[in-house]
Amino acid sequence: MPKVSAAKIRIQLTNPAVIKSADAHIETLLGFTAQDFLSGKVLLNERIHRDDQDIADVLFSDAPCQVPQSVNLRIRHKDGHICCIKSTYTKKPHDNQLVLELQLQDVKSLWQPHTEQHMQSNFKAMMDNTDDFIYFKDRNHVFTGASESLVKTAPQLAHWENFLGRTDYDVYPEEYADIYYSLEKKIFAGAKVAHDIQEMPLPDGEKGWVSNKKFPIKSAQGEITGLFGVARDVTESKLTELALLESETTLKESQKIAELGNYVFYIPEQIWTSSETLDHILGIDSSYPRTEASWDALIHPDDLMQAKHYLRRKFAKKAKEFDREYRIIRPSDGEERHIRGLGRLVLDAHGKPLRMHGTIQDVTVLRNELLNEKRAILGNQLVGALALKQRKIIWANQAFETMLGYTPGELVGVSTRRFYTSEQAFQSVEATYAEISKYGIGHTQHQYVRKDGSLIWLALSGTLLNKENEESLWTFVDISQQKNAESELRIAAVAFESYESMMITDANNIILRVNRAFTEMTGYKAHEVIGRTPKLLKSDLHDVSFYAEMWRTLLAKGKWQGELWNKRKNGELYPELLTITAVKNSEGDITNFVGSATDITHSKAAAAQIENLAFYDHLTALPNRRLLLDRLKQALLYSARYNKDGAILFLDLDHFKTINDTLGHDVGDILLKEVAKRLTASIREGDTVARLGGDEFVVMIEGLSENSAEAAAQTEDIGEKILASLNVPYLLAGKEYQIGASIGVALFRNHQESLDDLLKHADIAMYQAKKTGRNNLRFFDPIMQANINARVAMENDLRLAIKAQQFVLYYQPQVYHNKKITGAEVLIRWQHPKLGLVPPLNFIPLAEETGLIIPIGEWVLKMACMQIKSWENNVHTQNLQLAVNVSAKQFFKPNFVESVIEIIRHTGINPDKLKLELTESLVLDDIKDTISKMQRLQSIGVRFSMDDFGTGQSSLAYLTQLPLDQLKIDQSFTRNIGIKHSDAVIVQTIIGMGHNLGMEIIAEGVETEAQREFLQKHGCPVFQGYLFSKPVPIASLSTMLEDN
Incomplete structure (x- = not known):
């Protein structure tokens, strides 16, 4: 870049700053004229990059600076791009005003090319300090260089120089060296890059993984002389990937074992999706409709109305969680099964039900086991049992009679009202009856009055037997001792000093006690919160309805559990899993609330990371x-x-x-x-x-x-x-x-x-x-698919054709101007078992695309050489040449030259009777490689012709470099001789060019005598085309040779 003189600006540091002078170099540097700045139209401080405002603040401050200082900053050019500028400045008083003198210079003008010594120093610094593992090897897999970081993989070596002269087998265990060596073989076989995630030994003896990439090092002649590699430690991401895979597999297996399926129900659309395990539970397959009506059809008719009423009630109350057990009838086998559905309701922004998702478990076996346990309980002397009809006793076992102090049979026909301490207590159990009526089962605890007037605490479990007759079966367990213990140890029973944050309040929610974990989690010490309410932790991320629902549940059920966001003393927000339990006295009045919380910040972050890895x-x-x-x-x-x-x-x-x-x-x-x-x-x-x-x-x-x-x-x-x-x-x-x-x-x-x-x-x-x-x-377009299908079918047929050798060769004579046959071009045909003789235009493009052209081309070349050998054994045909077309894929195979030489050696032909035809587009793909291969084959006598000359991107620059023996004029020009003057001129030009370069000239597509005469007149002596013969089998060509 040409050196640009520094632009100078003087700025009076008043408020606002005023530019007093600017030289003409400023326009070269920033695109604005000096007048733009002097007039105030452009303000320099506003053109400074926003991230360099800290530097601008220093420049435009009122602090003097007598000694020149230098800073680097970015300024936006008039055309919008960013200029990196070196600025040298002073700030000195002038006429009672502080003046900033700036000298600005584009940093690119200051750059000087590095010396080789400096570049070597940079390279050494990289090799000494990089965290990646960088290494160099020669053609024999021997280390010739290594980064210092590589020593971490081989602690037995003290320095990277200890790698030099060694192979992987001298440094690493054999199992690691094997995989490194196999990747290097790909490079030495010609691969441009070889990459794999490979195992590596860690310093602690454990196994790690690296992303290992290797690249070839080539000489000026293009030969591979060695390789270099860069490996990066990916152990952490690999372990995360393996853990995620194991977690997914475990989850799927666990769901199968537990017979637990999952679903999503989209409420506005009335459609649902299900997992494979759930389909098995329900007895359906993927063809079963996923609509609301199809779901209803699965539910037992006796349970359908109750189940739908339950959901409607949940939707109306916007309850976020639900738990329901009911029966289904499987369509696959008609079997009745008991299932338990748990789920969560998701609402939209307007509070309307959007979808519900959750799990369903087959509990048939569990329910049967519970029924068997019920039967055993009926005869248990420690568990009381009653059969009721319309809340009157129709049967009682001896254990219940003993619990309440009655003689056998004394309770039959008695209303259960007798056992309650008051009418209010009797009515309070009504909720349990309602639960049994809806769900078939219910649980509660109550104080009963014995015959002698004493009280006993009983735990009740009821099962609905007949809804219409209001028949139910109840079991009772004496829990008096438990209740007494709870009364005495309500607060002490809580494991206060646990790892969970604990808080105890009174009935008015005034904080009484907190534990050490609370202080560690929130930052508040005990004396800072006692006497206050938990509102001091409020994050303001939850609305009033959230807390209202929390208190409604807590007061109704005595317990609330869920996730919420709170705020630490330092203002940081955090998520926690909170459980609040209401503590009651013997009269059922709430005396305290106990809260236990766990900080779930890390678990939420981990869950989010796992989900991100799985789905993004x-x-x-x-x-x-x-x-x-x-x-x-x-x-x-x-x-x-x-x-x-x-x-x-x-x-x-x-x-x-x-x-x-x-x-x-x-x-x-x-x-x-x-x-x-x-x-x-x-x-x-x-x-x-x-x-x-x-x-x-x-x-x-x-x-x-x-x-x-x-x-x-x-x-x-x-x-x-x-x-x-x-x-x-x-x-x-x-x-x-x-x-x-x-x-x-x-x-x-x-x-x-x-x-x-x-x-x-x-x-x-x-x-x-x-x-x-x-x-x-x-x-x-469906036609595309049909073409693809046809293409796939033809590709399969083509592969079979190669194995079955269904190809045949045709030959088109090449004739000298005296009508003497000098040779032929070999052309392939496919003898398809169903389609008959298939011309090359119908299958060669597909062979090119799929790479099948390589074995086909090798077969053609081998057959052509065998034909040359046959001609050499006959004195009349021993001087004939045979031209063979070579595809780009075949030519650019790394071992192309060796394969041609091997075919020539195997058939024993004179190489100068073989002429390889290349296209212009082929030689342009890689001109250096093309010339190298042509020269190697030409050195043993093989001849080369450029096919279809004039149709590609021809240029004398490359044509003079190619070791060609012949130019073939493309038939598209030959056919227009006498029709288009421009094509005739092109033909003359090609002939003249070929003669000047010492090449033979041949024209293809010659169909008329006029074309032949024109070509011969202008110096083209050899012809090929229908004027002489169309492509024919070898038998027909042999006849022509005999006549010729």
Whole structure:
């Protein structure tokens, strides 16, 4: 960069500051003229980068500075870009005013190229201080260099120099050395990069993992002379990944063992989803409808109304949790089963039920066991039992009669009212009867009056026998001692000094005691809170209704448990799991409240991290494939219910691999993050952007028009918006790069396709977009799928054809101007068992795409050489040459030259009778590699011809470098001789060029005598085309040779 003189500015530090002078260099530096600053039109301090305002504050402060000081700051240029500036300044008094004198200079003008010694010093600093494991090896796998960090993996070596001259087998255990060596073999086999997550030994003897990447080191001639590698410790993320996998597997297995299934019920849509385990419990499969009516059909008719009433009551009260047991009838086998459903209700922003989700467990076996226990209890002498009808005793066991002091049979026909201390106490048990009537079972505790007037505490459990007749069965256990103990030790019974935070208040919620854990968690000491209320911890994150529901539950049930946010003394908010228990006296009056709390900050963070790893892409934070499929499944349900279209857009970045390979993976990651931001900004709220991996993204759009044509137009608008956003240049590694994308679209409605089919259709459309020029959008067409299917079928047939050798060779003669045959071009045909003789145009492009062209090309070359050998054994044909077309994939195989030489050696032919035809596009792919391979084969006598010359990107610059023996004029020019003057001129030019470069000239596609005469007249002596012969089998060619 040319050196730019420093710009000088004098500023009077008044309020506001006034620029007194600025020289002309300021315009060169910042784009603004000196007058712009002097007039006050532009204020220097406002052009300084916002993150450098601390420096600006120092510059424009009223503190004098006599000794010149230097600072670095960023200033925005007139055109908007940021200039990095070195500023030297002083602040001295002048005419009773403090004046800031600034000298500004672009830092790029100060840069000087580093010496080789300085670069070596930088390299050594990196190798000594990097946390990554960097190493160099020669072609024999021997260490030639290593970073100091690598010593951590081999504690027995004191310094990185101890690695030099050793192999992995001299440093690491054999099992580790084996895997490192196998990755290096890929590099020495020609791979551009080899990468794997591999095990490594840790200093403590445990096993760790590294992300190990190896790259080739090549000589000036392109030969691999060694390799270098960079390995990064990924042990922590690998262990997290393994723990997550084990956790998911354990959860699934646990649900199967416990016969516990999960579900989600979408209330406005009246649809539901279920897990595989739940389907097994309910006796249904994936074809069973997931509607409200289909759910009702599963419930036993006798339990249906009670179950629906229970849910309606919960919805009306907006209860967030529910627990209900009822019977179902399985459709698969008609079996009656008892299930228990637990769940949570989710409300929308307006407090309306949105969905409920939870678990369902098959409790049939457990219920049967409980019934068996009931039967055993009836004969137990310690457990009392009663059978009631309309609350009158129709049977009592001896244990109950003994508990209350009655003789056998004395209680039959007696109302249970007799046992209660008052009418109010008798009515208070009404709630338990109501619970039994609704749910079939109920529990409570009461004081009963014995026959002698004394009191006894009993725990009651009731079971409904017959609802219509109000028949029920009750069991009683004497809990008098327990109650007495509770009365004496209400507060002491709480394990006060536990690891949980504990608080005790009186009935008016005034704090009486807190423990040490409370102080550690909240920051408040005991004397700071005693006498106050728990409101001092209030976070203000919960509304009034939250606390009202808490107190309603606490007063009604005597206990509340849940999560809430509180505030520490220092103002920090934190989540806690809180349990509050009401302590009552013998009269049932609340005397105290006991609260125990656990700080769940870390567990919430861990849960969030695990969920993020499971459902989100770690690089872009976008949903991953797993979460996308889940959302797509819900989108299909929504589409089916509301009859609206949705769309899947499959995106693949164009030329991303080039950026990633040339600028490095770190820059590639930056690009992917920026693409994710732009995609997210381009879509509507409620739609989904996901990353599948690499440079593949998927956008899912819901709620499109009911009209498919309109839905397609809406999708196209969104797609065009995405393309426009992605086409804005990206600033990468200090330069701007333009990167587009190819988008494939698949519309969906109802359940017409599976999730995998939808993604496959969008993927197919995306590849079609790439084929049609990239950076555009294509919709999936069923015809595409048919073409794909046909292509797959042909690929399978082609693989069978290679094994069964279904190919045959045809030959088209190459004729000298005296009509003497000088050789032929070999052409392949496919003798398909069903389709007959298939021309190359119908299968060669597919072979090129799939890589099958390599074994096909090798077979053609081998057969051609065998034919040359046959001709060499005949004195009349021993001088014929045979031209063989070579594909790009075949030519650029690393061992191409060796394979040709081996075929020549095996067949024993004279190499100068073999002519390999290459296309212009082939040689341009890698000009250096092409020339190297041509020279090696030409050195043993093999000849080369450039096929289809004139149709590619021809230039004398490369043509003069190539060791060609012949130029073949493309038939597209030959056929237009006498028709298009421009093509005739091109033909003359090619002939002249070839002669000047000392090459033979041959023209293909010669069909008329006029074409032949024109070519011969202008110096082309050899011809190929239908004027002489179409491609024919070897038998026909042999006949022509005999006649010739």
